[in-house]
Amino acid sequence: MVRTLSSLPLRTAGILLLSLCLVAGVIYSFALPVQARFPDEQEYLQLSGHLLHGPGYSMDGVNLTAMRPPGYPVFLAAIEALGGGMVAMRIVQFILFATTVLLVYRLCPKESRFAGLLVVTGVVMLYPVLFYTSATLYPQTLAAFLFILALSLLFVTQRGFLLNLATGLAFGALLLTVPTFALTMIVVLATAWVLKIIRWQDSLPILVGAALLVGVWTARNAVVFHRLVPFASNSGENLLIGNCENTIPYGGVGNIDRTHYLQEAQALGLDEFQEDHYYQQAALTWIKQHPGRALVLYLEKTANYFNVYNAYAPGTNAEVSPWKQIVMGVSYLILLTLLAWRLAEMKRFPLTPREKLFLIVYVLSAFTMAILVTRIRYRLPYDYLIIAVIAMHLSRRLQLWLEPTKST
Numbered sequence: 001m002v003r004t005l006s007s008l009p010l011r012t013a014g015i016l017l018l019s020l021c022l023v024a025g026v027i028y029s030f031a032l033p034v035q036a037r038f039p040d041e042q043e044y045l046q047l048s049g050h051l052l053h054g055p056g057y058s059m060d061g062v063n064l065t066a067m068r069p070p071g072y073p074v075f076l077a078a079i080e081a082l083g084g085g086m087v088a089m090r091i092v093q094f095i096l097f098a099t100t101v102l103l104v105y106r107l108c109p110k111e112s113r114f115a116g117l118l119v120v121t122g123v124v125m126l127y128p129v130l131f132y133t134s135a136t137l138y139p140q141t142l143a144a145f146l147f148i149l150a151l152s153l154l155f156v157t158q159r160g161f162l163l164n165l166a167t168g169l170a171f172g173a174l175l176l177t178v179p180t181f182a183l184t185m186i187v188v189l190a191t192a193w194v195l196k197i198i199r200w201q202d203s204l205p206i207l208v209g210a211a212l213l214v215g216v217w218t219a220r221n222a223v224v225f226h227r228l229v230p231f232a233s234n235s236g237e238n239l240l241i242g243n244c245e246n247t248i249p250y251g252g253v254g255n256i257d258r259t260h261y262l263q264e265a266q267a268l269g270l271d272e273f274q275e276d277h278y279y280q281q282a283a284l285t286w287i288k289q290h291p292g293r294a295l296v297l298y299l300e301k302t303a304n305y306f307n308v309y310n311a312y313a314p315g316t317n318a319e320v321s322p323w324k325q326i327v328m329g330v331s332y333l334i335l336l337t338l339l340a341w342r343l344a345e346m347k348r349f350p351l352t353p354r355e356k357l358f359l360i361v362y363v364l365s366a367f368t369m370a371i372l373v374t375r376i377r378y379r380l381p382y383d384y385l386i387i388a389v390i391a392m393h394l395s396r397r398l399q400l401w402l403e404p405t406k407s408t
Contacts, residue, residue: 014105014117018098021121021131025094028135034086041137043068045086048076066221066233067272071177072139090135096145097134103148104384107155108392109352115398120391123338127331127387132324133380139177144381146174147181154192154206155354164202168209175214179231180378183368184361185210191360195353225273233272236280242301242373243283245290249300249374251311298370305366305374308332328376332383339386342393349396358385 036042043059050058051073059065079089101124105117124130134141150170156163171185189206192198214230221229241247246257261282265275287294304310308329342349351359362385369378 010115010118014115014119014121017118017121017125018101021101021125022094022098025097025131025134026091028131029087029090029094032090032135036086036137038136038138044073044076044137044139047073048080052077052080064224065272066225066229068234069176069179069232070217071173071175072142075139075142075177076137086137089137093134093137093141096141097130100141100145100148100384103145103152104388104391106152107148107354107388108395109354116391116395119394119398120387123335123387123391123394126334127383129328129331129376130380130383133377138377140377140380143174143178143181144384146170146177147184147381148384150174150185151188154188154198159198159202161205164205165209168206168211169213170209171206172210172213175210175231176217178378178381179235180369180372182231184365187361187364187368188357191357195357197353197357227273229273233276236276236278236283238372240279240283242371243294243297244286247297248311249297249304250307250309253373255311301370301374302366305369305379306336307374307376310376332376335383335386335390338390338394342389345393349393352392355389355392358389362386 036045046059046061047057047065047068050056050061054061056064057066057070057073059067076089079092082088084092101121102117104124105120108116108120130144150167153163153167153170171181174181175185189198189203193200193203218228218230221227240258240261241253241256244256244258244261248255261279265278268274268278270278309325362382365379365382366374
């Protein structure tokens with residue numbers, strides 16, 4: 001008996017399935033209200049609007065700021081400059097979502113690409129929070145694209161200075177979008193060198209490329225504010241949100257009472273940079289005065305990185321309904337189950353260097369993110385790493401089942 005199946009129909013099915021996801025994203029973009037649904041969305045829209053039509057990078061339309069990293073507002077401003085509104089911004093994000101899925105497929109080695117696009121897209125569909133987030137004006141969709149793009153460039157074997165520089169520029173754009181990836185970039189480069197994916201000589205031009213983009217923004221802040229601000233002037237606030245007496249490991253800014261800190265900073269008449277320094281010192285002081293509680297809180301935040309549930313501010317309960325929470329939690333448990341199945345078969349199918357890198361980065365990202373705050377939303381770009389590992393294994397298994405076999 002001979003069992004055969006051409007990979008061409010499977011590739012076609014993968015393209016069709018991904019195309020349907022993109023079409024669904026376009027329809028969803030038109031169906032949603034043409035307004036900001038979350039407070040952060042409104043802030044990003046204000047920054048991009050003032051950047052394009054106002055005095056520059058400003059939150060209030062009067063005073064320049066460095067309150068948030070510039071990557072995502074610049075991205076939104078570019079869409080608006082081309083005549084696009086909120087619907088167009090969402091559609092572009094769904095295009096980035098589809099492109100990220102394609103890049104994850106390309107991350108799979110050639111021997112694991114049998115029905116690879118179909119498998120990757122299918123696994124992503126099992127995790128609908130990625131689709132849902134693409135319709136929100138948050139930087140995670142752009143960050144996921146830049147992260148997977150940087151990794152895709154990192155895995156190109158024929159390396160030269162220009163390729164390394166391009167890899168660094170992708171990392172630099174990622175850092176200006178979500179600065180917490182700075183530690184992740186170091187972990188990626190160090191792990192890739194240990195696993196002999198890149199040579200140590202490749203790291204320097206990659207770091208130079210990243211530093212070039214970050215340096216432009218840092219120079220802008222030095223000229224405008226006469227201060228050294230590499231990323232944003234809200235790092236101290238984020239540190240305080242994640243490290244104070246009222247911090248909730250599974251909660252966000254809307255669930256943490258920082259009233260007395262805000263009132264004291266306001267009473268002191270601090271500017272945004274002095275205020276950020278005040279928050280930073282307040283967080284460090286609390287950590288020094290409560291080392292035991294701070295350590296437990298850090299471990300709780302690390303565990304929360306893998307949580308299926310987060311607490312949300314009362315104003316967002318309508319958008320994050322119980323049934324959405326259930327779908328999000330169950331779908332992540334499905335991913336973890338598939339990942340456990342892959343790890344259970346390590347003896348028969350040893351982990352490849354790529355899989356090792358993805359898993360190391362995924363686990364260590366929990367410990368780096370826990371320094372500040374861990375949220376499901378912040379984890380989403382990293383979830384593509386375990387999706388890649390799962391897809392490689394499913395594709396490998398599918399190929400073994402469908403490839404020609406003979407029985408006597």
